[in-house]
């Protein structure tokens with residue numbers, strides 16, 4: 001089919017997600033054609049380096065035949081059967097493998113078809129768990145400002161992004177949001193404060209919220225190891241250890257939402273490993289299959305299963321495509337590649353270089369802060385580095401979406417520009433990237449940011 005025909009059909013029939021469709025009355029829809037390793041090609045044959053791994057997904061890169069072969073083999077044998085009162089080999093094997101990778105006694109795996117469903121499942125599980133053990137009043141959730149946890153009504157309610165919550169109010173009751181760990185902008189961070197002091201202060205915001213709400217009514221705290229939205233907020237020293245202590249003190253579940261951070265994004269199978277804490281539940285998706293098929297999971301500590309081991313008790317929750325055989329086969333093949341090619345080792349070996357390259361951009365006047373870990377970084381753009389003066393709403397739109405984004409795209413770098421908090425460029429390349437690809441990303445950023453800095457200087 002020609003590009004013209006596809007454009008016409010896309011304009012008429014396709015509803016793209018989180019996309020201003022009106023923009024495409026006058027602009028071509030970017031249509032991607034195929035991918036190979038760290039690169040993606042559009043319908044015109046133009047090559048781009050995939051600096052965001054699709055959407056924090058393509059850990060092992062594009063076009064891996066091993067995975068399509070594993071999917072084909074599985075669908076030939078058993079294309080679909082639910083894991084409701086039945087099971088199948090791919091789901092069993094994958095559950096056991098995830099339990100082996102997961103920290104401590106996170107041994108029980110509930111499959112979903114994506115990240116929002118994993119978050120939704122985790123909230124439902126803790127609510128039913130507390131009901132089963134007689135703590136009926138516990139249903140509330142605490143999460144952080146700006147944090148993204150998905151779009152289904154439960155997950156959306158946990159979400160700390162006012163802009164995408166407000167339209168859908170009233171939301172599911174019982175969610176509360178506290179300060180995140182944005183050390184660059186947080187009012188909790190003061191001159192000369194150490195990372196550890198900041199970490200303790202941020203953790204105590206959670207404790208304060210628990211006490212205000214009434215500890216006996218709070219069910220869970222949902223946190224990402226590195227918070228994506230707002231631009232890769234890393235946890236300060238000691239933060240997760242203090243949050244764990246607080247959760248234990250009040251008998252509250254700690255849910256590590258690792259939809260982005262699991263499967264190598266931070267150089268470890270799970271973000272909790274990197275930051276050395278044991279959550280009660282891990283929610284994950286995306287990199288579990290590297291995007292070759294949709295799949296998510298909620299991984300739980302053993303004790304969470306206990307009330308459900310009685311014959312008359314069932315977790316009242318299920319999803320038709322959760323643990324789809326083809327997706328589980330894709331995940332197994334994906335994880336085989338992780339092991340065969342030492343994907344985690346590649347991230348560990350190169351993340352220092354990646355950080356150094358990005359921090360090298362500090363010589364550009366609009367680069368205010370570079371933050372992140374592993375292959376997951378955000379670059380905050382500022383109008384004035386000395387005063388941290390923010391762009392006005394109109395300036396932000398012009399700089400971020402009318403200038404920066406198109407220029408990066410034109411130069412062949414796919415990444416994400418985000419204004420949900422301060423303006424940031426986000427980078428999360430495939431985990432197979434080596435020094436050459438990381439340098440290529442830095443070069444494009446340097447060229448474009450230098451051009452944009454000249455425009456900003458004349459504002």
Ligand SMILES: Cc1ncc(COP(=O)(O)O)c(C=O)c1O
Pocket residue numbers: 114115116117119148149150151224228257258259260285286
């Ligand atoms: C931390 C986190 N949780 C949940 C989700 C929702 O996942 P999905 O889009 O697969 O529903 C995302 C998506 O980016 C995420 O980053």
